[in-house]
Amino acid sequence: MKTPFIRHSKNGPLQIGASIPRHDAYSKVTGQEKFAADYYGENLVWAGAKRAGIAHGILKKVDCEKALQVPGVLCVLTHEHISGTNRQGVVRKDQPVLVNDKVRHRGDAVALVLADSEEALKQGLVLIQCTFEELAGVFDPEEAMKPGAPLVHDDIAQNVLLHGEIKTGSGIEAEKESDIIVEACFSTPHQEHAYLETEVGWACVEADGKLKIVCSTQTPFRDRMEVAEALGLEFSGVRIVAPYAGGAFGGKDGVTVQTLLGLAALNAGSRPVKMHWNREESFISGTKRHPARMYYRLGAKADGTLHSLSVRLYYDTGPYDHLGGVVLTLGLEHSGGAYRIPHVHLRGWAVYTNNPIGGAFRGFGVPQVNAAMEQMMDMLAAKLNGDPLTLRLRNALRKGDKTSVGKTLVCSTGLIDCIQTVSGHPLWKNRNAWKSEAPRFKRRGIGIAAVMQGSGYGPVVPDYANAKVELTVEGAFRVYCGVVDMGQGNASTNAQITGSILGQNATSIELVLPDTDRTLPSGSASASRCTYTFGNALIGAAEALRKRILQRAADLFMVPNIEEMVLVNGAVKHLTTGREIGLSQFAQFLNDSERISVHHFRAPVAQEDLGISANLRLHGMPHTLFSFGAHLAAVEIDELTGILRIERYMCASDCGKVINPQIYTQQIHGGVGQGIGYAISEELNLERGTILNPDLSTYIIPTAKDVPDIESHAIELYEPTGPFGLKGVGEVAMNGPLPAIANAVADACGTRVHESPLTAERILRALQSKNREKTG
């Protein structure tokens, strides 16, 4: 049954553009990889948070007496034990580590219990008694903005965390010049990240007094600052180590267990402490994709040229900023989709409520608006009696065009190629025949959607990375990865980039995963930036090291011209004579600092002044680098039950040149898979801030039977600023499925469902009201 396996079957030096199996695949497939969840040290202390359980109220008292009597419970900590700011957050630091005055959602942590065992911890948590003075809450963003609505934060009027407004051309005035107007309101739900590895980590105070936290995170360097500030420690007194994460998708962009773990470790003597949120706690206390309500009016000329757009967006950010302002800003920036629209008036509000916390999630505010805009395009096409694909082609952004916020596109722009790939595909060309073959009780529909996703941090927040590569004394190359690999494979790509520049096989590359003591600050694993930003830094570091090695080797061989020297796997070789020296031997000739190369890269930002407010600029608008795509979904709907099946799915994506087709395709497939869940089944059911479906049997993510094969085409335009011509691929595919499927459903049913997900129940209702229209 066993076959011998060569670690990387494609032997030879790593190459750009090759589908090389991932570096981490072997250890993951054999169960050897140690995730943060996999640590069970000697003498372990278990920590857990007592959650408020009410949506809004004043904390009066925490009674720990009974909990402390449980054998094995070591201590119960409250905000009084915190000597720092007791606040965390990315932009506005408004989230308490442990509630000191007011509870703002059910998942707020009120007390922290330390115990010798999980059983004692569980008992201790149950026995803590909290007394609250309950307050009326706000659970809908538009309601929350009304005068007199309860305030989530006393200092934030009308609960508006961020209001953004963009006007271009003559704004809404231009509607008068539009020949056709379509108008609609769309709403999208909270989406749960539902990574299989829930929030987890362990921490200890090391012998030198340093607080070490090993956790599943996307942001080790930012975590270090947040933890230090909240707990009143020096930055240098905190070390964050980030192993491979068991999925993150934005949900680990920022502090989850870190600060609580730090606090626990500071109170656990020298014992290691572990915290692992269970699935329900992950639902209740983790962040979600912001639910949105979106009011759209789109105007066009009779020939289908887009002319005006008016948008109002309401994003429910929950009780804390987290990244809510930034998420809204990306939503605003992308609300006009991937089209030229000369006159826009875009307004958006990120609004505090007592619902679960809105935060980062793959796509970051864009999947909501893209779903709305792409449905508007189909509605417009229908009103024009035109073809939805042609309408998109007519208005699609080209390089040099202005986006709907007025940003001139200077990056490679392959949207037209993507749409044309769809238009030439048999699924599109033969759509009418396929639809007409629907079996009894079934209806078929085909829908398309264009997508666009900005990457990086925008014009103000510096988007940089610092790469470090070392030639080890053993003759291998060690890459110090500054950006987390949460499963997307960027660490492997780092190995591939390094190997390709330094002529090495996979086996000669070692990876050091992010560790604030060992690797260099390189920002978050987010915003489709990981390989773009870190890759550019890594190219610089590897190239410099290569030159240094070749120069020193040339000197050693007394060869005048370094062009005659080449790095091969494990050695430096003189091409003319064939003489070579092994890298382990060669490394002896270098001193420690010579063996190391470091390079800093800072991503380019938009240069032009568009008159965008300083606050929106701070929150990331505008971007300068965009990825694009076009998606097609073929669906079949059962008339009797409303059940939707996605029969076929294809997409074409412009994410620049591809370094590793396998990893690239994984990202597209993954984005589409999550997008399909978002489109057809995923939503939190809330009742006054309480999640009614906080588990994986009632929060429905797709199984292997719910997702079809996904055909992915890469439109490989070279992006001059990208490493090897690449752009970000992590998020863009997430934006396609909801609108493509919604358009397919509308195509099949002859009526549109404006509220997602497109559940069987919503579809059946739409079908029935359509039938009533016909008969009535």
Add this chain to the structure above:
Amino acid sequence: MNIQFRLNGKIMEIEAPPDRRVVDVLRKDLGLTGTKESCAAGDCGACTILVNGETRLSCLMLAAQLQDREITTVEGLSNADSLHPVQAAFIEHGAVQCGFCTSGMVLATVHLLTRNPYPTRSEIRAGIAGNLCRCTGYHMIVDAVEKAAETLASEEDS
């Protein structure tokens, strides 16, 4: 209680509370952290193990039920020199992303191919439907299972 069973081919004798969940015995007591836990309620398949060759969820099985059973975890599929063809196919064909579903997915595949050596893509999807994956969209997992089936079939032939 004293419990005797075979774990990854080795005879084991352990002392464990009879009502301890098998996933805890494996991960916390025996250090076999390849078996993951994600939902603790039988919804996700991350804790899948093979019990007498069939997939079971170790979060819904108590230590006492290990008695006399033959247990295989992901660690038992390979040794230092060789991988199970399913593992090799998962690596080669891009079926691994974050890796947290991988152990369960691999074991589900091993069992599926034992029962049905020549599955269609649709049968593969049904066979792994108890194992949620949040990263891959499943396509490349299905590819890997197909390829593993081919490898196993060619090994049978030779």
Add this chain to the structure above:
Amino acid sequence: MKQVFLPHNLEHLWELLDREPESALYAGGTDFLVHMKSGKVNPSCLICLERISELQGIRDHGSQIFVAAATTHATILDDPLIKTHFPVLNRAIAVLGSPPIRHMGTIGGNIVTASPAGDTLPALYALSAEVEVRSCSGSRRIALSDFVVGPGKVALSHGEIVSGIWLQKDDGWALQHYEKVGKRQAQACSVASLAATLHVEAGIVKRARLAWGSVGPTVVRSDKVDDYLAGKPLNLEVLQSLACLIDEIVSPISDIRASADYRRMVSKSLVLRLSLYSQAG
């Protein structure tokens, strides 16, 4: 810590039940252990039925088939006797849970759990299944529809267990149908389901037995519906005309998975699918 007993035969089980009257029984544990973890149940000790030989297997008794209670769904799914004589049960189990759940869960467990959404129940109602109940003093047989008395409630006395299910072979039931509405294609709890066994000759329904799941506190069945169909052609018009009768017999609730309205709509529309068999019949 709770004791967990694994008796190998019924004799041992009766002893344990006598000795540990407060114990709880489970077989697959797919429901029970979830409830125990969440604290919904907290018995003092556990008896696992998975190794009791008498509770395993499917046995042909001529005109009847006996399915022992601790037989797993996976075993039933593979069984040729079940496939041949009771395809409606085979189809219900094919869409139950997921492969590992089917390796663990048992038919007896599904019955005793008596969830309105239990996947095997509508099929077993449509097949007029009888439950065999045993205790140390003997056994009795009871119609499944009498055995299940409410959601989560069955007519089981202390010291009694479900030892199996009796199914009557009936060549007339040539047409067997099962359809489940769930929130996804696998691993889905039933939102509504329909099981039907029909005897159709020359397009005319001779006999019919329909049973709905998840649209009432227990499986919904009505002689009125079955009688109404008898003697009528199996076509869309006839099936559509069942709507009023169905409206009377179902009493769905709204929950996290679906609204009562939706369940009601689907209860009526699912029967229309039977018209697909009209040509075949």
